[in-house]
Amino acid sequence: MKIRVKVNGTLYEADVEPRTLLAYFLREELKLTGTHIGCDTTSCGACTVLLDGKAVKSCTVLAVQADGCEVLTVEGLEKDGELHPLQSAFWEEHALHCGYCTPGMLMASYALLQDNPMPTEEEIREGLSGNVCRCTGYMNIVKAVQSAARKMAGETGKAMGEVATSGTAAD
Amino acid sequence: MFPNAFKYEAPESVDEAIRLMTEYGYDGKVLAGGQSLLPMMKLRIAAPAVLIDINRIDDLKGWRRVDGKLRIGAMTRHSELEHATELFDSFPLLSRTARWIADPLIRNRGTIGGSLVHADPASDWGTAMIALRAEVEARGPHGNRLIPIDDFFVDTFATSLNEDELVVALHLPSPTGPAASRYMKLERKAGDFAIAGLAVHIALGSDGRVSDAGIGICACGPIPLRAARAEKALIGQPLTEETIANASRLVPEDAEPADDLRGSAAYKRDLLRVFAARALREIAEELHGKVGVQ
Numbered sequence: 309m310k311i312r313v314k315v316n317g318t319l320y321e322a323d324v325e326p327r328t329l330l331a332y333f334l335r336e337e338l339k340l341t342g343t344h345i346g347c348d349t350t351s352c353g354a355c356t357v358l359l360d361g362k363a364v365k366s367c368t369v370l371a372v373q374a375d376g377c378e379v380l381t382v383e384g385l386e387k388d389g390e391l392h393p394l395q396s397a398f399w400e401e402h403a404l405h406c407g408y409c410t411p412g413m414l415m416a417s418y419a420l421l422q423d424n425p426m427p428t429e430e431e432i433r434e435g436l437s438g439n440v441c442r443c444t445g446y447m448n449i450v451k452a453v454q455s456a457a458r459k460m461a462g463e464t465g466k467a468m469g470e471v472a473t474s475g476t477a478a479d
Numbered sequence: 480m481f482p483n484a485f486k487y488e489a490p491e492s493v494d495e496a497i498r499l500m501t502e503y504g505y506d507g508k509v510l511a512g513g514q515s516l517l518p519m520m521k522l523r524i525a526a527p528a529v530l531i532d533i534n535r536i537d538d539l540k541g542w543r544r545v546d547g548k549l550r551i552g553a554m555t556r557h558s559e560l561e562h563a564t565e566l567f568d569s570f571p572l573l574s575r576t577a578r579w580i581a582d583p584l585i586r587n588r589g590t591i592g593g594s595l596v597h598a599d600p601a602s603d604w605g606t607a608m609i610a611l612r613a614e615v616e617a618r619g620p621h622g623n624r625l626i627p628i629d630d631f632f633v634d635t636f637a638t639s640l641n642e643d644e645l646v647v648a649l650h651l652p653s654p655t656g657p658a659a660s661r662y663m664k665l666e667r668k669a670g671d672f673a674i675a676g677l678a679v680h681i682a683l684g685s686d687g688r689v690s691d692a693g694i695g696i697c698a699c700g701p702i703p704l705r706a707a708r709a710e711k712a713l714i715g716q717p718l719t720e721e722t723i724a725n726a727s728r729l730v731p732e733d734a735e736p737a738d739d740l741r742g743s744a745a746y747k748r749d750l751l752r753v754f755a756a757r758a759l760r761e762i763a764e765e766l767h768g769k770v771g772v773q
Binding site for chain 2: 309329362368
């Protein structure tokens with residue numbers, strides 16, 4: 309079946325078998341291997357991408373279902389050679405060891421901060437409850453999301469000519 | 480992992496979907512949110528020859544009020560009901576239940592209609608729909624019918640739908656007076672199926688006594704069950720400590736839990752009793768401000 313999907317701003321046209329899962333389409337057809345496949349059973353969240361703005365497990369969506377949709381993968385976070393604040397925060401806060409879950413964690417965190425720019429620790433843990441990390445014990449992942457939230461709020465504040473307010477969830 | 484090959488159809492109207500369902504019969508399978516069906520197809524537990532994807536049918540999405548009832552389209556996603564602030568007051572059980580379903584990523588994709596038709600005995604929606612006395616609107620080639628939720632679930636993964644019928648919506652009666660609800664669930668880890676769960680919906684009459692009591696039991700039998708004995712014990716009574724203790728003791732009597740990996744039957748029965756007491760106490764406290772509950 310012919311599909312047209314916009315991935316990270318680029319429109320792709322492809323001919324896929326209906327049974328092709330979105331995660332495999334991204335990795336094997338588009339060679340966007342940042343999206344990882346972990347459990348393949350809708351449990352681990354390593355394959356999380358944004359489909360029309362909503363975080364979903366791309367191993368559990370058919371590529372044909374993304375026809376006419378926009379997809380954002382981890383490769384789309386970096387802008388002009390600069391890491392997204394979430395990516396730098398994961399680096400600075402040591403939010404990964406092996407890194408396998410990281411693309412999914414980043415995309416789920418990205419979606420979380422989109423809906424809730426200054427989440428509490430509890431909201432972060434709930435927001436990432438569909439993503440499994442076997443290395444970190446989640447502590448530093450939560451810290452990284454908090455740190456990114458502060459930075460992003462600061463940037464928005466600066467853009468609006470305001471000083472970022474202190475007293476966030478992490479303080 | 481990938482599913483067996485199948486033919487893919489993506490109808491854009493309900494009529495077209497039903498025509499395809501009639502044409503393909505048992506070879507066809509309807510794809511809603513796909514959060515149960517696609518994993519089953521990947522594991523080759525399910526291998527439909529034709530997949531009829533109803534995600535492109537806009538008529539099945541969203542909710543509206545019709546004749547004093549709330550009509551929720553079958554393709555409304557869990558996350559939409561979780562965050563539907565305009566429903567928090569009149570149908571608080573929807574958000575309270577939705578937030579317990581799997582995880583936020585699955586909730587962005589899974590649908591209320593798909594969950595009900597899948598008919599898992601641990602279905603959170605099935606349990607809540609029992610408490611809310613929902614009716615399931617099914618459409619087939621010969622028209623629509625409303626199926627009371629108590630007649631909808633037949634057995635594990637089996638409903639009373641005909642093969643050519645599509646669930647198009649759920650109908651929920653509006654509460655008759657001040658109402659409050661709780662959804663209680665214990666899971667082994669975040670996002671898991673319930674060890675046991677309980678949905679409780681209570682409405683009070685002008686005399687402050689219980690005018691409607693709906694209690695659904697999750698993961699304690701072949702289908703989501705109704706705690707009919709406890710409901711009966713609550714109707715017409717004020718929500719006192721004595722009424723609550725009595726009703727809570729009756730809830731496990733309508734459960735049929737099994738010993739399994741998640742816990743023993745005795746443990747699950749006890750859990751239901753404790754959940755019922757907690758839920759009813761919280762509801763009594765919440766409603767206390769709305770009417771003079773003793």
